Amino acid sequence: MPIPVYLITGYLGSGKTTLLNHLLATEEVRSQRVALLVNEFGTLGVDGQLLKGSAEHVFELNRGSLFCACIQTDVVQALETIAAEIRPQLVIVEASGMAQTADLDSFFQLSSTRDRFQVQANVCVVDPNFTKVLPYLKASRAQVASADGLVINKIDVLGESGAERLASVVRDLNPRAAQIRVAHGRIDWDWLQSLQHVPCQGEATIAAPQELATCSIVGRRGDRKAFHAAFARMQDQLLRLKGIVDWGDGPVLVEGVFDQLTERPFRAEEPRFGITVIGWRTTAEQLTQAFAPTLQRTDVPLVNLTLGNCGH
Incomplete structure (x- = not known):
């Protein structure tokens, strides 16, 4: 079955x-x-x-x-x-x-x-x-x-x-x-x-819209003031931001949707620190340049992933 x-x-x-x-x-x-x-x-x-x-x-x-x-x-x-x-x-x-x-x-x-x-x-x-x-x-x-x-x-x-x-x-x-x-x-x-399912008839997607880009930035300790400033500067190009950081008081889940940014405490045994940012009409390089300086990188290398790229 x-x-x-x-x-x-x-x-x-x-x-x-x-x-x-x-x-x-x-x-x-x-x-x-x-x-x-x-x-x-x-x-x-x-x-x-x-x-x-x-x-x-x-x-x-x-x-x-x-x-x-x-x-x-x-x-x-x-x-x-x-x-x-x-x-x-x-x-x-x-x-x-x-x-x-x-x-x-x-x-x-x-x-x-x-x-x-x-x-x-x-x-x-x-x-x-x-x-x-x-x-x-x-x-x-x-x-x-x-x-x-x-x-x-x-x-x-x-x-x-x-x-x-x-x-x-x-x-x-x-x-x-x-x-x-x-x-x-x-x-x-x-x-x-x-609900009753009706299978989709559309064709499979082979490429992402060129206007979209994303980057993932690994880092634990962050500068909250600098982070919020970067968010304010980039908010017209931001669609989504999500990740786990530490401002000095323990892990925090940060979430951004367009120009709205929220934070709340996050609890897990081994959290993976860092953020993923998705932007509109920008580049992965610009997103990285804006947010990477706000996080202190660990020994894990910075990840920079552009949409439409499998990440190889």
């Missing part, structure tokens, strides 16, 4: 990891043997660290993105390991914020995977920033258009009228998909199970 798979997509910072942590804490999911497959742009695996406390079997794909054809080998190998060694009752895939759903679906239609796994539903998470990126980033539109279910997230920020406007926007893009409105990604497992 094929292993059921749920795909979680959504643009950068929409709340996919928060939603996934919520699902993993529900009784319905905790009672099952679950394998997670997490794809990230940067090499640091920040989301994987945020999930490891919630799930036993986490597979991180963080040497590139789904834009890279070479990552198909990584995905297939991970799925083969999951099927042969973990033998889970459920697989949940969290895609990178720029993933095309057609790419995800294609991995489960290969001869080596289609008899072992069955996609049950593709859920797309949207938040107040969705309308900012919709006009110029095709991935955000494609994720919504391909979804079986749409999660209108952060309604505590949107308010009733804002949630209604966002629901109308995504309904125009995908009238077929069921919708649910939540705060902090708190969807119901029953709602997720009620």
Whole structure:
């Protein structure tokens, strides 16, 4: 019997990891043997660290993105390991914020995977920033258009009228998909199970948009004032920033979405320190020059990864 798979997509910072942590804490999911497959742009695996406390079997794909054809080998190998060694009752895939759903679906239609796994539903998470990126980033539109279910997230920020406007926007893009409105990604497992999957018909992506670039910078101790200053200087070119740093009082998770930057304490036995930055109409070199001086590098070398590059 094929292993059921749920795909979680959504643009950068929409709340996919928060939603996934919520699902993993529900009784319905905790009672099952679950394998997670997490794809990230940067090499640091920040989301994987945020999930490891919630799930036993986490597979991180963080040497590139789904834009890279070479990552198909990584995905297939991970799925083969999951099927042969973990033998889970459920697989949940969290895609990178720029993933095309057609790419995800294609991995489960290969001869080596289609008899072992069955996609049950593709859920797309949207938040107040969705309308900012919709006009110029095709991935955000494609994720919504391909979804079986749409999660209108952060309604505590949107308010009733804002949630209604966002629901109308995504309904125009995908009238077929069921919708649910939540705060902090708190969807119901029953709602997720009620969705019916329709395979994507789009062509697989072979290259990332040229306007996008990313870099991962390894370093533990940071200068908070210099970091915030760099963020302020670059905020017009920033789409997403995420990582774990130490200002001198212990590990902190820093997250930036457009011009908004937040921090909160982070606890883990062996955190991987550093940040991943995704920019718009800039270069990996410019992002690195802005943020690398704010972090004290450890003996781990600086990683500079440009989108569309497999990281070899």
